[in-house]
Amino acid sequence: MWKVGFQTVLAPVLTALLYLLIFSHVLAQHVEVYPGVHYTAFLIPGLMMMAMLQNAFANSSSSLIQSKITGNIVFVLLAPIAYWEFFAAYVLASMLRGLVVGIGVYLAALWFAQPPLMFPIWIILFAVLGSAMLGSLGVVAGMWAEKFDQLAGFQNFIIMPLTFLSGVFYSIHSLPPFWQALSRFNPFFYMIDGFRYGFFGVSDISPWVSFMVAGGCMLGLTLLSLGLLKSGYKLRY
Amino acid sequence: MAWWTCCRYAAMIPLSLELFNLMPPAIDVRQARKRYGQLQALDGVDLRIEQGEFFGLLGPNGAGKTTLINLLAGLALPDDGQLSVLGHDVVKQYRASRRLLGVVPQELAFDPFFTVRETLRLQSGFFGLRRNDTWIDEVMHHLDLTGKADTNMRRLSGGMKRRVLVAQALVHKPPVIVLDEPTAGVDVELRQSLWRFIQQLNRDGHTVLLTTHYLEEAEALCTRIAMLKHGRIVALDSTQNLLSSLAGCRVRLKLAGCLPATLLPQVVEQTDGDYLLSLPSYQALESMLAELRVAGVAVQEMTLQQPDLEEVFLRLVGRAVQ
Numbered sequence: 001m002w003k004v005g006f007q008t009v010l011a012p013v014l015t016a017l018l019y020l021l022i023f024s025h026v027l028a029q030h031v032e033v034y035p036g037v038h039y040t041a042f043l044i045p046g047l048m049m050m051a052m053l054q055n056a057f058a059n060s061s062s063s064l065i066q067s068k069i070t071g072n073i074v075f076v077l078l079a080p081i082a083y084w085e086f087f088a089a090y091v092l093a094s095m096l097r098g099l100v101v102g103i104g105v106y107l108a109a110l111w112f113a114q115p116p117l118m119f120p121i122w123i124i125l126f127a128v129l130g131s132a133m134l135g136s137l138g139v140v141a142g143m144w145a146e147k148f149d150q151l152a153g154f155q156n157f158i159i160m161p162l163t164f165l166s167g168v169f170y171s172i173h174s175l176p177p178f179w180q181a182l183s184r185f186n187p188f189f190y191m192i193d194g195f196r197y198g199f200f201g202v203s204d205i206s207p208w209v210s211f212m213v214a215g216g217c218m219l220g221l222t223l224l225s226l227g228l229l230k231s232g233y234k235l236r237y
Numbered sequence: 238m239a240w241w242t243c244c245r246y247a248a249m250i251p252l253s254l255e256l257f258n259l260m261p262p263a264i265d266v267r268q269a270r271k272r273y274g275q276l277q278a279l280d281g282v283d284l285r286i287e288q289g290e291f292f293g294l295l296g297p298n299g300a301g302k303t304t305l306i307n308l309l310a311g312l313a314l315p316d317d318g319q320l321s322v323l324g325h326d327v328v329k330q331y332r333a334s335r336r337l338l339g340v341v342p343q344e345l346a347f348d349p350f351f352t353v354r355e356t357l358r359l360q361s362g363f364f365g366l367r368r369n370d371t372w373i374d375e376v377m378h379h380l381d382l383t384g385k386a387d388t389n390m391r392r393l394s395g396g397m398k399r400r401v402l403v404a405q406a407l408v409h410k411p412p413v414i415v416l417d418e419p420t421a422g423v424d425v426e427l428r429q430s431l432w433r434f435i436q437q438l439n440r441d442g443h444t445v446l447l448t449t450h451y452l453e454e455a456e457a458l459c460t461r462i463a464m465l466k467h468g469r470i471v472a473l474d475s476t477q478n479l480l481s482s483l484a485g486c487r488v489r490l491k492l493a494g495c496l497p498a499t500l501l502p503q504v505v506e507q508t509d510g511d512y513l514l515s516l517p518s519y520q521a522l523e524s525m526l527a528e529l530r531v532a533g534v535a536v537q538e539m540t541l542q543q544p545d546l547e548e549v550f551l552r553l554v555g556r557a558v559q
Binding site: 003004067070071072074075076077078079080081082232236237 | 273307310311312313314331332333335336338340342344345346347348349350359360363364365405
């Protein structure tokens with residue numbers, strides 16, 4: 001990660017800051033999502049979680065697809081490593097990158113606003129859960145994809161819409177009923193809402209519900225990844 | 238029982254195993270089958286390579302050599318059959334079997350983010366070896382990589398990258414080394430230094446399984462050879478036996494007259510009184526000379542040509558095709 005730190009840490013922090021700068025500048029005067037919470041402060045947890053999710057996914061998926069395409073995946077496959085160790089290595093690396101990027105966004109955003117840290121345990125829990133879940137999804141996508149194009153499709157047509165429609169920039173209560181109902185099928189919404197609860201002590205739904213949904217998704221993706229890895233799907237022919 | 242007594246008995250175990258022929262083979266393949274779609278890549282291969290052998294696996298492209306290596310290394314899973322490395326099943330006991338195996342893959346693959354030394358350290362880490370620099374230095378020295386230790390992999394030539402592949406296969410000191418076309422596209426200097434190093438490892442007790450398209454390499458290095466064709470073994474014997482029993486010999490003759498008609502089917506080449514004949518065995522030489530004597534044709538010059546592995550290979554592959 002550190003050999004390409006500019007691309008893997010600094011670039012996503014900068015992107016998140018640009019979002020913060022633009023959205024807070026345009027909307028801060030017009031929007032108050034939660035009573036007493038400034039819109040700029042409201043944005044920070046959402047942007048942190050968005051950066052963590054996207055970077056955790058990018059880490060495992062791009063590491064795998066790059067190794068598959070250049071052929072150096074063979075060195076990992078030749079080693080006496082169990083399928084669950086393979087999974088743990090990729091997911092832990094993804095979590096590390098996700099968490100480092102998240103902390104980077106938080107530290108840089110402090111220049112603009114200082115959101116409170118009401119329940120740090122919830123913050124840590126959702127940060128770990130979110131980056132692990134997307135790291136796990138990245139393992140599945142990296143195994144499935146055979147070229148960068150397929151992975152880019154996965155990123156652009158699944159990860160990106162789910163992230164942007166998860167309440168990073170708004171509370172779902174501000175949406176029409178149809179979109180509110182639809183948002184409840186988006187697992188990213190629960191991670192961002194629960195994460196935000198850790199900062200402000202306010203959320204659209206109970207953090208316990210968010211935890212159950214995010215945990216269930218994480219468990220499902222872990223089982224899927226482990227099953228695919230055990231069978232050697234698109235890795236051991 | 239005292240500790241030293243246990244040790245004494247334990248020390249006798251390898252000898253007893255050897256006496257009763259219980260030492261596990263370095264590589265044991267039984268009825269291995271692998272199909273890719275319509276292609277039967279391996280069709281019931283049986284192969285036993287003893288510890289300490291320098292074994293050659295030959296065959297034309299698509300014969301199944303790399304598939305067999307991939308099954309042994311765990312890069313592919315067999316449809317049927319059993320494969321083991323030093324007695325450890327490659328599927329059920331994959332951790333042990335992979336620790337015992339060092340594989341040099343055919344494709345040139347490398348991680349573009351690392352230097353040579355970092356690559357070898359990372360590879361050591363995959364095998365749980367944290368402090369392996371002494372052995373890494375020794376391997377780099379034998380493969381003439383010391384000067385490139387801190388060079389990024391992207392900056393190396395093809396031959397140098399091939400050397401790093403060999404070094405990666407050796408970082409964990411595997412007792413069984415598999416080399417899949419290790420000298421493809423590399424210069425003579427590397428070939429010689431590589432073979433010196435591999436022969437040294439073989440003398441030290443490492444088993445070597447080699448696939449190569451350079452048949453003269455296999456002939457010079459391997460004590461036993463298996464030839465694969467369409468996923469089946471078509472020959473398996475010592476190199477010497479393959480050369481003597483299957484190849485026969487070739488005779489170049491300069492005659493004072495014309496070659497008798499009975500010998501014409503054996504002519505391979507002909508130029509103005511010079512004939513190159515292919516005989517099925519050395520015994521056939523006597524009857525050939527007798528026929529020349531009966532026909533009253535004097536032999537002015539005669540040269541015997543030793544058979545080479547290429548001839549054996551072509552004959553066997555041809556036979557398998559028929």
